[in-house]
Amino acid sequence: MLTKTDLPPLLSPREAAITLDVWLLPKFSMLTLFCLLEPLRVANRLGRPLFAWRLLSSDGEPVVASNGVGIDADAAFDDVPRGDMLVVVASFEAEAAVSARHHALLRRTAGRNMPIAALDTAPFILARAGVLEGYRVAVHWESLPAFLEDFAHLNAGAARYIIDGKRLTGAGGAAGIDMMLSWIEQGWGQALADAIARQLLHQRQTSEESPGQALVGEGYTLERMPTPLAKALAIMEATTASPLSIAELGQRVGRSPRQLARLYDQYLHMAPRQCYLVLRLDRARRILIDSRISVTQAALATGFEHVAHFSRAYRQRFGEPPSVTAGRSRSDT
CATH class of the missing domain: 3.40.50.880 (Class I glutamine amidotransferase (GATase) domain)
Structure with missing residues (x-):
């Protein structure tokens, strides 16, 4: 009591x-x-x-x-x-x-x-x-x-x-x-x-690290971002488990795929599909760090149908296979 x-x-x-x-x-x-x-x-x-x-x-x-x-x-x-x-x-x-x-x-x-x-x-x-x-x-x-x-x-x-x-x-x-x-x-x-x-079980973050900067690194520029691009990013973040086609994404924000590609190139310096992939991989990394689910489950949770494809993309972005990330997070608990 x-x-x-x-x-x-x-x-x-x-x-x-x-x-x-x-x-x-x-x-x-x-x-x-x-x-x-x-x-x-x-x-x-x-x-x-x-x-x-x-x-x-x-x-x-x-x-x-x-x-x-x-x-x-x-x-x-x-x-x-x-x-x-x-x-x-x-x-x-x-x-x-x-x-x-x-x-x-x-x-x-x-x-x-x-x-x-x-x-x-x-x-x-x-x-x-x-x-x-x-x-x-x-x-x-x-x-x-x-x-x-x-x-x-x-x-x-x-x-x-x-x-x-x-x-x-x-x-x-x-x-x-x-x-x-x-x-x-x-x-x-x-x-x-x-x-x-x-x-609070909280890992502190710095003041200057905006969500966008954490998302895609030094090339991500949020200054004066147009509303269609901001909406497209929000939709991407909400659909990492079931990614949309770029055409459907464009329809949701009222822009053609070509117009959307120009916005991503101008403000983010990457193609929409590449940005989608980065978002999904970052989400997968957080899942592997914060939970005890398997690499296969993390891949499925972020829209990857083939674990081999997921592992290759993950290693290219983070410099290690997802199994290493998962193993390290388990050893830290």
Whole structure:
């Protein structure tokens, strides 16, 4: 039976060294919220009473996430006394519920030299309020083209997260864990950040490694990526188990195979079929590292009908046969 001392320490602002006010916009990402808060909770469990947080909505009423789950708010965004950091979490239709009054509140918060963080599509809100001037900004790769259209003067890119002085921006999702671990490391040391990562069973990643850069290496350029190409990449990532023909892929994004090939060549410096193969091989590698399934099962799970073909392609990309990767991951467990 759990005793009171076994329970995770949930601190009040009076008990904690740092209080984060987390402003949730309608249709925010629940995953992003959890990845933001869990490192703070674990930090409290491992060390001193460091962190408290308050969940805010625009009007103080419950706010519904993009997955349909409602979250009670502790206060309205403009009612609560300001803590030590403001974090804005959004996702779909980020700016639909944001008014000029909210922009003014953000500017006043920035004027007090308070750290402000923005995750997922929340950088749009901060940029519109004018509080990202002079800072480097991380934006989710899918949203980056639209962000650059509206805010071409800002130094934005597709990094997982960027901590630049008093501004923290992140692509959202699991990248929030890495952003918070990096922030904790800056303030309370690497030992605590690494201990939190171990508790969360999380392998830390660097701020500059965007999903695209991890995907295809140095040739992958996400700056000003056209929407059809971004959609094509998303479809590829979602269909690694049953790859589409390039003609069908083009139909889904409204481009001919020739037009699609030109986009891939211009922005990714590779053919669509080659990019598809890279995505599938990278997915297979993660499966072999993170699970105990066989090489044959990994090949089938990533759309390869013949194990011999899979093994040749895998060795060419990673410099070792898939059986070696699988064996090493098993010996590490």
